[in-house]
Structures are given as structure tokens and as C-alpha cells.
Amino acid sequence: MLRYLLKRLTSLLLTLLVASVVLFVTIEIVPGDPASFMLGINAQPETLEALRSELGLDKSKPQRYWQWLTGMLQGDFGTSYTYKTPVAEMIGDRMWISLPLTLFALLLSTLIAFPAGIYAASRRGRIGDATVTGMTQLGVAIPNFWFAMLLVSFFAIKLRWFSSGGFVGWDQGLFAGLKSLLLPAIALALPQAAILTRVMRSSLLDVLSEDYMRTARAKGMSKRSAIWRHGLRNAMIPVLTILGLQFSFLLAGAIIIEKVFYLPGLGLLVFQSIAQRDLIVVESVVMLLVFAVVMVTFLVDLAYAWVDPRLRARS
Amino acid sequence: MSTSVKAVSKDTVQTLLEINQLNVSINEKPILNNIELSLGKGDVLGIIGESGSGKSMLALSIMGLLPDGFDTAGEINFNQQNLLQATEESLCKLRGSDISMVFQEPMTALNPVLSIGRQVTECVKLHRNVSNKQATDIAEQTLEKVGLPISQYPLSRYPHELSGGQRQRVVIAMAIALQPALLIADEPTTALDVTTQAGILDLLKKLVADEQLALILISHDLAVVNGIADHIVIMRDGDVVERGDLKQLFKHSQHPYTRQLIEASRHVPERVEAATTAPPLLDVENLSCDYRISRKHWWSKPEYFRAVKSVSLSIKRGESVGLVGESGCGKSTLTRALLGLMPIAEGQIHLHGEQLGEGASLSHAVRRKMQVVFQDPYGSFNPRHKVRRLVVEPLHVLEHALSEQEQTVALNDALISVGLEVADADKYIHEFSGGQRQRIAIARALIIKPALIILDEAVSALDVSVRAQILDLLSALAASHHIAYLFISHDLSVVRRVTDRVLVMQKGEIVERGQTEAVFNNPTHPYTQELLAATPTLPDEESVI
């Protein structure tokens, strides 16, 4: 078990390291000098030189990569070219919108998908199954940002139950905060819930045809309790994989949904930074998101080991 | 169909199970027709049939576990209760408590994510209102009873930590934990090695004797039920064709199908023995093969497992040599090495005096002389190609490519010599039965006129009557084409009937070798003796094997 986790951890850290190199090199391709960009065209050569050395731009590329990497490990993401404030600060504020939004959506998606998938699988071929499957077809096909626009125009503009955008801030209390994230979270969660429902359903159906399900029935279990006691845990194995992938989809989706709701999260920051060519911010946000995705992959690996004893035994 | 001869039990008063006029069908297609059966307490009934005979469907009907969509009619009376009329709820109470079942495939019959202890105790808790402690006690005792003492096999073990035979014992433990009156075992040993099979059969015998358990043992193999079943029932296409005492059936069976089945089970093909002076064809000297075990860490050195240890063997022209051994003994690795499909660690292979290279570098000249027929008649062919393309594939190794016309001639020759028709060349493989597919596989091997064909469990997946036909075909081809065979099988009784010499393999080594009859009559190595003792026999062979 420990060996399995250690092995996964090493491989994930390696992925992270390579990802950081790829990212650094990609951003390095961009022509132009950030220092002259920051100071404008009329800058004095001396001031330019001073700023370049302050930003560490006069060092060699490997040195700068090392500086960037070790800086990040200590929470120092550098200084924004445009706002001249520490990037870490800018990210820190925004992250507390994007991350809760993603987790909220993940929770909603799971809460919808698990019961729906189990229900559909246990009524295979009947009307309940057909209804759920039909809904998932629609759910998978709907673009989440358009769905978000529809939600806004109905619940916020027409019914006025919610504000149509912006974020009240966590200092207004947990409930107020969650309320302003509810519509975005629903918009994000429903399409993903549709995918997860389909996976849950088909995975459970696969499991139902396994020999050990027949054994469970031969023991005297009813269909229902065989599904609950023997089916679900086995069916979870592929569902976990999708759940892990969903996190990264949701994280990326959150960036887009933030635009619909004018939420001042990482997405807004990134698009602003791209427009202002503030590449160090883009670089940092992308790295942070990759880190989050990799960490979730590790959590999924942990969950695998918990669910499946065969993995625990394997080295 | 036949008159209902009641299986006369030792204790005729108490009938446990009585099946009257049972009909099962799906979408109007009959699966079982007018089945009549009866079974007393403590009786052992053997049900024999080839694939498609409906024997497993009969078992599932008794359990009430037929998949959705099957229609049933008639009566299945268990302790005077008609199970076909019973509610699902009352069936759930019976299953696992009064009637239990053991399935064929032990590798998949257990839930992989739950410990064996949990799976056995669950069965107890399901039916009895007992504490966890009591349930665990019962589980421990039952596992002990099936030969899995708690000291060696703690309840916390998971299925993947056990071998196939041990898993089947766990399945049996679940089935008998609550001392059911009836146990149905559907091909419980078919997926197991012969020594493991013997162990499971002994266990079943012991349980029947100790526990007052009635047993229905379903098998395709007459020899398996011999010695256990008091009575047997022969099934074919959903009908019971004959029933009675096994020994009596052997001597006096009236029914042509039973006779055919018995004949096929002990069929000995007519063979021409290779001359002792025949020139050598294949010569293997001190061959060793290694498997790489997956590394512990990506930085650690790869480790190797020696699957074949310094094996030497030789095959003469036209000779048929058997290679027997249980799963994991290294016989498949040896085959792969001979075929150039895996690298050789040490030793040499000479074919026709020419030394074989390694792996893919095996020359076409060598490949021309050696072909193979695999076990699985379903997996051996690319489902997307027609028979023509499948059979001519080995022509690829010829020095000079054949013209279209020459290919057709060769193809037709090959098809006809295996008993197929020229027109079959334009069909797809799924249009053929298992036996026909093995014929096509033989045609594919034959088309380049090899000197040696390796038969890798080539008849193991076939029904006995089809098996007999294929064995006849192989013997006839050996005589007409002067082909040598390396006949690899786990089935000793078949090897005995079709080979001149035999090699016994255990843990990567050849432990015994010699003329087939000599080895079978006077095995010297303890492992050979064990294998022979474990091999199930037909009534009339008991004195022989």
C-alpha cells in the first residue's frame, strides 16, 4: 500500500516538475522584454537595467527557472508586470472564489449523479431508466456557459431570486457567499452530473453481470441488497477515475463560468492578464491549476487504494 | 421423453427435490423440455451434457436465478414446496440456507474488494439472527471444514491472495456454512488443474458423507462424476436422454447418444507409430527462459523469473510427443520459446539441424517447418478476415511468393484435407462452430506443409464428441503428411491416447520422460504418480490408469 502510494507520488511530482519546465519554456518563447513593457517606451536605459536586475531578467534561463521554481515553493510567484504587486497576493484573493466554486460544483454533481445513476441502473430498460438517460443526453450536450446565461435570465433577471453577477465576499457570512455561488455552481455541475450519471449507470450495469453478483444472489441476497453490498463498491472504481477528471474540467469550466457571472476569480484574472500581456500572472495561475489537478489525481489514487484491495497489494 | 425412472435413493422415504414436467424457454425458443428428476436426502446426482445441453439452465431454474426473460412451466418441488410458484422473498430465504450453489469460475465468483471472512460471515448473518462473534465463529469452522484452516488463511485474506482451488473452497464454504439440504455444483472443477480438481472432488465427497448433504454435480466429463454420483442423468439439447447408475450405463446403455458420448470419452484414434529409426527433427538442448517481473521501483534493477529451467527434448520425424503439466509449470513459455515468440535465456534449439535464432529474428526458413494450433477456437482468428485470408497467412513465410492461383490450390488442398469444403473459404469465422474452427486452425498450420505442428491445448476447449473427431483428423494427417506433433495438454487421458512418448513438466523442469505407455503404467517420479492418481477415470478404465 505504502509502496503503491509512494510510487504514485513520485510519478506525480515528476509530472509536476516536467509541467513546470514546459510552462516556463512556453512563456519564454514570447518575444519582448517584460521590463521595457512595464516601463513603457520612454524609459531610461539605467532604470531599465535596474528593473531587469530587480526582476532577475539579467540572469541565465536555467537560473531564472530555478529562481521561479524555488520562489513558488516559498509562496513567491513574482511581481505582476502591469500592477507591480506580488502575484501571490492577486492569486490569493481570487483563489477563494474559484476553488470553493469548483468544490461546490463537484459536490452538487456527485449528489445528483450517484442516486440518478444507481436508480437508472437498477431499472434498466424501464421508463425510469429511459427518463434519466434522456436527461443525461441533454445534460451532456448543453454548453455550461449558455446554461448559465439561461439561469441568470430566469432566476436573477426575471424572478430576482439571486443577483445576476458579482460576489458578495466571504465576510458577508458563509450563507451569503454560498448563495452568490449557487447559480454558477449549478451551471457548472449539471453537465458534469450528466456525464457522471452515465458513467455510474454503465459501470453498475457492467458489475451487475459479474459472477460474484450471481454468487451474492445464490447466497440468498435480494437484487437490491446485492447491488448495495457487492455492486456499488466495485462500480466505484471507474467512477473514481471520472470524478478525478471532472475536477480538472470543473476547474477549467469555473474560469469560463466566472465570466458569465462577473465573478472576480482566477478566470477573470487570467483573461485580464492575457489582454494586458501580464504573462507572469498567466504562468502562475496555470501552474497553480496544474498543481491542483495533479493533487486531485493523487487523491483519486488514494481512493483507489482504499476501494480496491488488489491495488494495495500490488507494488 | 424417457420414462421417469426415479433415482432410487438409499432412503427412499424422503424425497428432497422433485422436478415434474419442467419446461423452460426464452422468446418461444425451448431451452429445457419436460424435465423429470427426483432426488432424495443425501443423494448424489450427476448431470452430464455437452455445451448447449441445458444443464446449467436446469441448475439456475432450481435456484430461481434464471436471467430475466425466461419462461418456466411445470413444478420444482423442494421439500414439498413448488419453487416456481414461490415468491422472490421466500426464495431468498431458501438460497444459501437450504439450497446452495457453486459455480464454474472460482477466479471471478468472489467479490474482489471484500475479505473472504466478510463474504462467508455475510452469508451466515443473512439467514441467521446471530451476533458478529457467532457468525465469525461459524465462518471459521466452515473454512476449516473445507480445508482452509484459520491459522494459515485468516479471515482478512482477500480473494486475489488465494489460488483458484482455494477460492473454490471459499465458495464452497459460503455454500455449506448453513448446512443446506441441497448443494448444486455446476462444473466446479472445470477451470482447475487436475490435482486441485481431485482435492475439490474429495472435499465434495467428504461433505456429502459428513453433512447429510444432497449434491447435484454438473459436468461435461463422465470421469469427473464417476466415483461420486449415485446416479447420473445424460442431457442433450434440453432433453434428458437417459438416466441410471453410471456403471450400468457404461455396460448396458441403450441410448445411441449415451453410447456415442461414452465412446467419444474413451476414443483412441488409429495411429501409425513413428519408426524408432526416424531422423531427428527438433532438438532442444538445456533451454532456459526468463520472464521479467515488473520492477519494484523504476530505478531498481529488473528481476527475472526462470519459467523454463534447462529443458532438453527431441522429436523425431512423424513422432507424436506429449508434454503434460499443470498451469504455471512452464509449458506455455516453452511453446512460446520454440515458436520464437520469446527470447531464450540459455540453451539451443535446432530444427532440422538448423539453429533457431531468437525472437522475431527467427528466420522464415525455420518458420516454414513449424506451425501451431492454439486452444481457443474463438480467439485464434481475426474476426474481420475471411477464411481464405486467415488460412493463407503463413504462406507469407515462403521464399517465393505464390501466385494467386497457386495460393488457391494450396488453400483448397488444406481445406479439403481437414474435412472442410472449398466454398468455406469465402465465409467469415463466426459462421463456424468450435470444432470447425479448430479444423480451420489446422488447415492454417498445414498450408505450408510444416514438419512439426505444436498443438497447444488444441482440443481442450472442445466437447468430447468433437474432440474425438479432431483427434482422428490429427492422427490421419500425421500419417498422410508425415507430421510430427508436440502435443501440449493438461489432460493426461487424452495425451495417453495420442502420443508415442511423453514428457512431464513441473516448475519449469522435465521431471519424467519416456514411452507413453511405460510412463503411464509405471510412473517413477512422485509428481507423475500424483498427477495420474488425481486424473478422474471412467468406470472401465479404473483398472488401467
Added chain:
Amino acid sequence: MKLRTLVPGSLLVLLFLGAALISFVWTPFDVTKLDIPNKLQSPSFGHWFGTDQLGRDIFSMIMVGARTSIAVAFIAVGIGMLVGVPLGLAAAANQGSVIDELIMRTNDLVFAFPALLIAIMITAVFGPGAVNAIIAIGIFNIPVFARLTRGAALSLWSREFILAAKVAGKRATRISIEHILPNILNLLIVQGTIQFSLGILAEAALSYVGLGAQPPIPSWGRMLAESQTLVSLAPHVALFPGFAILLTVLGLNLLGDALRDWFDPRLQRLRS
């Protein structure tokens, strides 16, 4: 065999494919011409889907937008298949080797970057545009196909008909092309339709945030972005492009399901 989804699926796909093709030669109105006096008109006989904030005909824009969506998604899936499938075949043919390990680890690496992040990076460097959207979605598709191909091919490599081909002296490349590829083609086609529909969604999302096709090329995602402030004023501006995306993706998914059912017996044989 359940093929209930075949007819509606293929009809929807053909509808949008047809609209995209016809738009090359004819659209009801010129989508590049602005007609401010007629802006934000509701659907009428003249303008079936109404007009947008610049007076352009929405029906025509959806026809041309279909062209962008389908082209971007199709080329991106093509890239994913052309690169991913050979990589997957190579990895399976050399299972456990350095090549296999390298291909799979690179896959893991790409999987750590959701498609949108790749697009963000590419846009940050090269600026936004349809080509960059194609590259971003294409890169994301490569590991999807590589993984699928490797998995399916691996299960075939252990099958006896492959051993028989090896015994017949055929090399790995030839076996991969002759025996493996035809047997996994179904799987690839089904996955292809799924990735196609995901590509359409991704293209729409990228255009919506301004990272996809740039004006004046019409695109469904950007039409939605431009309509966002007008939703309460003229809902049709937001409704029609959204439905276009929804129905195209729905059609592709239904078609994919039908194909999966169609191929199922064979897929099952593959799996067993």
C-alpha cells in the same frame, strides 16, 4: 439491436453539416454586412431567427458559425487521431518498454493540463485565433486516443490470432496495421464522435471567452458572448446560437450511441 438513436442523431448531424456546406455558396443574408437600423429584430418571415445588435441575420450567422465549429472540432479530432492512434499502437506493440513508458508518461503530462489551460497558454504566447483553438483542442485529444488505442490494442496483443500472425513471421508494425487497427476501428469511430462533440463544446467555450475564432469570422460561442448583455432585451439573440450548439452536440452523441450499439457484438467479442 437498439438503434432508436440512429435516425434522430444522423438527422441532426446532417442538418448542421448541410448548413455548414451550403453556407459556402449561399446564405439568406450577407453576414459581413451591418444593418444597424434593423438591429435586434425578433424572428420574422424575413429574418427567421431575427437579427443581432448590429442588424446581422442570425440564421445566416448560425449557418456560417456551423462551418467554424465543425471545422475546428473536426480538424482537432483529426489531429488527436492521427497522432494519438499511432502512438497508442506503438506503445501497445512495445508494452513495458521505454517507448511505452515515455508515451504513457507524456500522456499523463498532457492530462494535467485541461484543454482550456492549453488554449490559455497558446493564446498567451501566439494570440487568440481559430488555428490556436484547433491546436489546443487537438493536443488535448492526443492522449485520449493514445490511451484508448493502447488499452484496446493490448487486449488484442494477447489474443491467439495475433500469436498466429507472429508465428507466420509477421512483424509488429505489419500486425498492428493488418490485425490490430481493423479490430479497434469501431472503438475509434465511436470515440471519434464523442470527441467531436466535446470539440464543438470546447470551441464554443473558447470563442465565448475570446480565445477562439476572431471577428469577422462568425462563431457560435462569440455570438453568445456578444448577446450576454442583451438577454433580457432580446432573448432570441442568445437562444438560437445556444440551441445550435446543443442540437449539434446532441446529434453527435446520439449518433455515437447508435454506432456503439451497432458495433456492440463485436466490441463485446473484443473485450472477452
